[in-house]
Amino acid sequence: xxxxxxxxxxxxxxxxxxxxxxxxxxxxxxxxxxxxxxxxxxxxxxxxxxxxxxxxxxxxxxxxxxxxxxxxxxxxxxxxxxxxxxxxxxxxxxxxxxxxxxxxxxxxxxxxxxxxxxxxxxxxxx
Amino acid sequence: xxxxxxxxxxxxxxxxxxxxxxxxxxxxxxxxxxxxxxxxxxxxxxxxxxxxxxxxxxxxxxxxxxxxxxxxxxxxxxxxxxxxxxxxxxxxxxxxxxxxxxxxxxxxxxxxxxxxxxxxxxxxxxxxxxxxxxxxxxxxxxxxxxxxxxxxxxxxxxxxxxxxxxxxxxxxxxxxxxxxxxxxxxxxxxxxxxxxxxxxxxxxxxxxxxxxxxxxxxxxxxxxxxxxxxxxxxxxxxxxxxxxxxxxxxxxxxxxxxxxxxxxxxxxxxxxxxxxxxxxxxxxxxxxxxxxxxxxxxxxxxxxxxxxxxxxxxxxxxxxxxxxxxxxxxxxxxxxxxxxxxxxxxxxxxxxxxxxxxxxxxxxxxxxxxxxxxxxxxxxxxxxxx
Numbered sequence: 001x002x003x004x005x006x007x008x009x010x011x012x013x014x015x016x017x018x019x020x021x022x023x024x025x026x027x028x029x030x031x032x033x034x035x036x037x038x039x040x041x042x043x044x045x046x047x048x049x050x051x052x053x054x055x056x057x058x059x060x061x062x063x064x065x066x067x068x069x070x071x072x073x074x075x076x077x078x079x080x081x082x083x084x085x086x087x088x089x090x091x092x093x094x095x096x097x098x099x100x101x102x103x104x105x106x107x108x109x110x111x112x113x114x115x116x117x118x119x120x121x122x123x124x125x126x
Numbered sequence: 127x128x129x130x131x132x133x134x135x136x137x138x139x140x141x142x143x144x145x146x147x148x149x150x151x152x153x154x155x156x157x158x159x160x161x162x163x164x165x166x167x168x169x170x171x172x173x174x175x176x177x178x179x180x181x182x183x184x185x186x187x188x189x190x191x192x193x194x195x196x197x198x199x200x201x202x203x204x205x206x207x208x209x210x211x212x213x214x215x216x217x218x219x220x221x222x223x224x225x226x227x228x229x230x231x232x233x234x235x236x237x238x239x240x241x242x243x244x245x246x247x248x249x250x251x252x253x254x255x256x257x258x259x260x261x262x263x264x265x266x267x268x269x270x271x272x273x274x275x276x277x278x279x280x281x282x283x284x285x286x287x288x289x290x291x292x293x294x295x296x297x298x299x300x301x302x303x304x305x306x307x308x309x310x311x312x313x314x315x316x317x318x319x320x321x322x323x324x325x326x327x328x329x330x331x332x333x334x335x336x337x338x339x340x341x342x343x344x345x346x347x348x349x350x351x352x353x354x355x356x357x358x359x360x361x362x363x364x365x366x367x368x369x370x371x372x373x374x375x376x377x378x379x380x381x382x383x384x385x386x387x388x389x390x391x392x393x394x395x396x397x398x399x400x401x402x403x404x405x406x407x408x409x410x411x412x413x414x415x416x417x418x419x420x421x422x423x424x425x426x427x428x429x430x431x432x433x434x435x436x437x438x439x440x441x442x443x444x445x446x447x448x449x450x451x452x453x454x455x456x457x458x459x460x461x462x463x464x465x466x467x468x469x470x471x472x473x474x475x476x477x478x479x480x481x482x483x484x485x486x487x488x489x490x491x492x493x494x495x496x497x498x499x500x501x502x503x504x505x506x507x508x509x510x511x512x
Contacts, residue, residue: 010173086294101392125366125367126366
């Protein structure tokens with residue numbers, strides 16, 4: 001029933017399907033990691049989402065709670081600019097520029113992160 | 127009832143794809159009947175069917191790796207982040223946070239009504255009944271105190287309190303103050319009564335502080351909860367203590383960076399590829415304060431009463447139990463490179479990464495194939511031995 005040409009056809013179709021699928025997957029991950037979306041989380045809840053790539057001018061966000069913090073977002077990056085918490089570890093962390101990076105202020109239970117998975121590591125032990 | 131719902135949800139895509147195939151078949155048959163050149167059509171039909179089948183199979187395979195549940199919580203004086211994959215992921219992640227909160231309530235000494243607070247309040251007086259969790263943690267702590275000859279010692283409480291590194295007002299105590307406090311530090315003064323499930327401290331004023339091991343235990347407890355919920359892949363970070371269950375959803379190992387001790391949080395000097403492991407780091411950069419131009423960090427040497435000055439600035443332990451990894455990371459940090467390495471090598475299934483003050487990185491043999499040196503700062507030297 002099958003001719004040689006049929007088998008070739010089947011093989012070609014499978015290859016085309018596989019390449020297409022691989023292409024879509026790569027494109028999707030690349031697209032997802034290209035756009036830098038920052039999230040500000042307080043008490044486990046997302047209180048603000050910012051598209052860092054779409055920012056035209058710097059944006060300052062005030063976060064209150066037990067302590068007070070100023071978060072500064074610019075095109076492609078975000079950081080804790082100022083805080084009145086005792087250890088100021090959040091400010092010392094500096095700029096977050098890459099997907100998967102995060103900074104947190106434990107005393108005020110606030111975290112900022114750039115959403116998505118880092119290409120190289122899943123996390124860092126410290 | 128919930129189970130049934132979950133199962134229905136599971137098989138729905140399969141049912142849908144089967145229906146799709148049947149529908150496509152019907153259409154194809156109609157086209158075939160309409161067509162005059164049936165043999166040619168059959169081939170086209172076959173091709174179309176094949177494409178659809180391949181597409182569906184690929185879709186089903188990829189649909190398996192659902193988006194993981196990611197959430198954060200602030201407990202045990204730090205930030206907890208979890209990433210859990212699987213069908214009960216949300217439930218498992220929530221239960222894990224609840225468990226961490228509960229364990230904090232048992233073991234903290236910052237709330238005045240925990241079991242450990244009661245144990246400390248009864249120091250020099252009477253034994254106190256402990257939960258089996260606190261008992262296990264205390265016993266493990268004493269085990270590693272013995273193995274490290276007191277380099278890791280949970281009775282360091284009076285010193286921690288006086289230095290106040292974890293408070294808003296840390297200070298450098300006077301030498302005679304430290305000398306007096308050192309008399310209270312001795313893990314051999316913790317008396318455990320297995321049969322009655324009680325513990326006691328020999329002398330008044332002694333304080334047990336589980337800060338160097340409780341997070342570690344919480345990591346193990348969380349992994350148990352994940353397993354009970356049928357989770358096969360999860361990553362939890364308890365203030366820098368990383369514990370992973372299984373491998374990543376795509377089957378590859380988890381990639382855990384080791385913090386660069388002299389760079390902002392998140393910058394690393396190397397990467398470990400791990401599955402089913404706890405990766406715990408102790409470093410002089412986690413908590414510290416500066417006074418008169420001098421830097422004082424939070425890991426106190428139980429023998430001197432001062433911040434540990436062993437020549438190490440970071441130690442990472444990789445092993446199965448997060449509780450043991452936590453105790454050992456502190457112990458080896460205080461012991462220093464030579465003694466720390468010796469201790470790790472004497473234990474089965476334990477590996478370590480050491481970073482010295484002169485920015486040299488040492489690893490134990492078992493890590494050769496899973497550690498990758500990757501230092502963006504270009505300040506560190508990877509010392510490969512043998």
